[in-house]
Amino acid sequence: MKFLILTFLSLVALSYGSGCQQPSLKLTRFPGCPADPGSGWRSLQPVTKQQCAMLCAKQSWCAALSLDAASTADGIGQLGVCRLFTAETALLGWNSSCVGQSGLASSDRLSSFQTEYLAARNVTHKRVHIPNNSVKIFAAFLQHQPTVSSLIGCVAKCSELPACRGIVFNSSNCSLLTDYPLCRWFEQPPNTSELAVYEFHTVGTQQCFETVNLRVSDALSFDRLWAEYKTGFGTYHGNYFAGLEWLHARTSAQPSSNRFRVDLLYWNDTYIYAYYLNVLILAESTNYTVSEFTFEPARGLHQDLFVGNNFQFQTRDRGLSTCSNGLNCAQRYQPQWHKCCHNSGPFGKYFNYPTALNVPAADRARGIVWASNAPNNITDGHYYSFKQLEILMLT
Ligand SMILES: *[C@@H]1O[C@H](CO)[C@@H](O)[C@H](O)[C@H]1NC(C)=O
Ligand SMILES: *[C@@H]1O[C@H](CO)[C@@H](O)[C@H](O)[C@H]1NC(C)=O
Ligand SMILES: *[C@@H]1O[C@H](CO)[C@@H](O)[C@H](O)[C@H]1NC(C)=O
Numbered sequence: 426m427k428f429l430i431l432t433f434l435s436l437v438a439l440s441y442g443s444g445c446q447q448p449s450l451k452l453t454r455f456p457g458c459p460a461d462p463g464s465g466w467r468s469l470q471p472v473t474k475q476q477c478a479m480l481c482a483k484q485s486w487c488a489a490l491s492l493d494a495a496s497t498a499d500g501i502g503q504l505g506v507c508r509l510f511t512a513e514t515a516l517l518g519w520n521s522s523c524v525g526q527s528g529l530a531s532s533d534r535l536s537s538f539q540t541e542y543l544a545a546r547n548v549t550h551k552r553v554h555i556p557n558n559s560v561k562i563f564a565a566f567l568q569h570q571p572t573v574s575s576l577i578g579c580v581a582k583c584s585e586l587p588a589c590r591g592i593v594f595n596s597s598n599c600s601l602l603t604d605y606p607l608c609r610w611f612e613q614p615p616n617t618s619e620l621a622v623y624e625f626h627t628v629g630t631q632q633c634f635e636t637v638n639l640r641v642s643d644a645l646s647f648d649r650l651w652a653e654y655k656t657g658f659g660t661y662h663g664n665y666f667a668g669l670e671w672l673h674a675r676t677s678a679q680p681s682s683n684r685f686r687v688d689l690l691y692w693n694d695t696y697i698y699a700y701y702l703n704v705l706i707l708a709e710s711t712n713y714t715v716s717e718f719t720f721e722p723a724r725g726l727h728q729d730l731f732v733g734n735n736f737q738f739q740t741r742d743r744g745l746s747t748c749s750n751g752l753n754c755a756q757r758y759q760p761q762w763h764k765c766c767h768n769s770g771p772f773g774k775y776f777n778y779p780t781a782l783n784v785p786a787a788d789r790a791r792g793i794v795w796a797s798n799a800p801n802n803i804t805d806g807h808y809y810s811f812k813q814l815e816i817l818m819l820t
């Protein structure tokens with residue numbers, strides 16, 4: 426909020442004679458709406474600015490005032506109808522859609538109200554670092570609120586929207602985040618400078634999406650054996666897999682209340698995603714069988730992660746083949762919960778542009794594929810390897 430210090434402050438102090446109690450109000454100009462924004466108190470007779478300020482100072486609930494200048498304009502006297510407002514009325518009711526005359530607000534009372542208001546709604550301030558390649562994804566969940574210009578107005582808007590998990594409040598710009606943030610956005614990745622930094626507030630929750638699997642480049646091979654898939658590998662902010670044991674532990678700890686999201690980015694930077702709920706990955710003794718999941722469509726991404734329930738994870742060195750000819754799917758297509766064989770390749774080989782748009786036949790189905798979402802100008806869905814893939818799990 427941009428408050429301008431007003432010379433009016435000295436007028437308030439002067440109007441109290443020596444020996445009188447000094448007013449505690451520090452009045453600052455509030456670029457709000459002077460028309461009654463709510464149930465403000467109203468003086469019956471026109472008063473001067475000084476009188477109006479004194480009336481406000483005497484009321485513990487008064488945090489802002491306005492003088493109805495329209496009915497005055499009589500020069501020195503500046504008589505007008507005085508309106509007194511609570512902090513809540515001033516902060517939530519006065520917004521950028523109100524132009525023209527200015528109201529006056531006590532910054533002390535407004536800021537203490539703001540502190541209490543934010544605490545009551547469990548608001549936490551954080552900085553989020555969004556890598557270049559995820560700015561588009563982040564933007565897909567932001568709803569700009571052009572009519573909201575105060576921080577608590579922004580939080581109030583978020584509280585009204587059930588899907589809202591936080592806000593980006595920039596100076597006087599409010600945007601609501603309509604899904605949970607990604608946990609890794611709260612840390613600056615090592616050795617990166619090209620990041621968009623946002624002033625972010627979580628609202629009512631501190632949950633975030635943890636990265637389970639992330640594919641961003643060909644810098645790390647995912648053609649690995651069972652032992653590594655069991656424990657996980659890679660770096661958390663880059664190409665990464667949290668590991669099958671992690672997945673088993675996390676899904677079996679809350680088998681009927683977990684939430685995953687799959688994010689896919691095409692090479693033209695179009696972003697699609699969907700949710701997977703209540704995923705259950707069984708223990709290593711079952712070869713990390715996927716035993717349950719519920720698909721929840723959202724923005725375009727189709728259910729291709731699993732071929733069905735009760736399929737084992739398979740690497741080159743472990744996992745049962747379900748192919749009648751005994752083909753080892755992982756050998757040809759890299760690991761996955763295969764069923765002779767797969768519709769998606771979260772652990773596939775990363776292909777670069779432009780090869781990835783239509784990989785050679787020898788590499789068919791080996792890439793970061795998502796068969797039902799591939800562009801329709803290729804031979805089949807297994808020839809397109811995506812630019813970025815991420816599997817996330819809500820904390
Ligand atoms: C802005 O203030 C006006 C007048 O008080 C009110 O009618 C309107 O609903 C407010 N808009 C928002 C988005 O808070
Ligand atoms: C927030 O403000 C900073 C600095 O003014 C700017 O660089 C950034 O783009 C803004 N972000 C948004 C989402 O408006
Ligand atoms: C606020 O949003 C407007 C419109 O999106 C943008 O032009 C302006 O740069 C933003 N201001 C800040 C400080 O981010």
Ligand SMILES: *[C@@H]1O[C@H](CO)[C@@H](O)[C@H](O)[C@H]1NC(C)=O
Pocket residue numbers: 615616
């Ligand atoms: C960051 O960069 C420096 C210098 O290039 C290098 O020595 C260091 O290992 C890097 N750190 C990480 C975590 O990559």
Ligand SMILES: *[C@@H]1O[C@H](CO)[C@@H](O)[C@H](O)[C@H]1NC(C)=O
Pocket residue numbers: 557619
């Ligand atoms: C990130 O984006 C900025 C601005 O668009 C660009 O200059 C920079 O090269 C990008 N960095 C990477 C690693 O893509």
Ligand SMILES: *[C@@H]1O[C@H](CO)[C@@H](O)[C@H](O)[C@H]1NC(C)=O
Pocket residue numbers: 547629630631632
């Ligand atoms: C705020 O959120 C955190 C994390 O979700 C939770 O542990 C805490 O109880 C919440 N506090 C209030 C006052 O709701």
Ligand SMILES: *[C@@H]1O[C@H](CO)[C@@H](O)[C@H](O)[C@H]1NC(C)=O
Pocket residue numbers: 710711712742743744745
């Ligand atoms: C796990 O896979 C191995 C082959 O690598 C197989 O011998 C074993 O029977 C499988 N376990 C189960 C429970 O099917």
Ligand SMILES: *[C@@H]1O[C@H](CO)[C@@H](O)[C@H](O)[C@H]1NC(C)=O
Pocket residue numbers: 691693694695799800801
């Ligand atoms: C990007 O490519 C996908 C797949 O072909 C297509 O569905 C989408 O419309 C494209 N987006 C844009 C902006 O061209």
Ligand SMILES: *[C@@H]1O[C@H](CO)[C@@H](O)[C@H](O)[C@H]1NC(C)=O
Pocket residue numbers: 782783800802803804
């Ligand atoms: C499919 O269309 C896209 C966008 O026009 C193009 O970039 C790509 O090369 C095409 N792929 C094939 C196999 O023709």
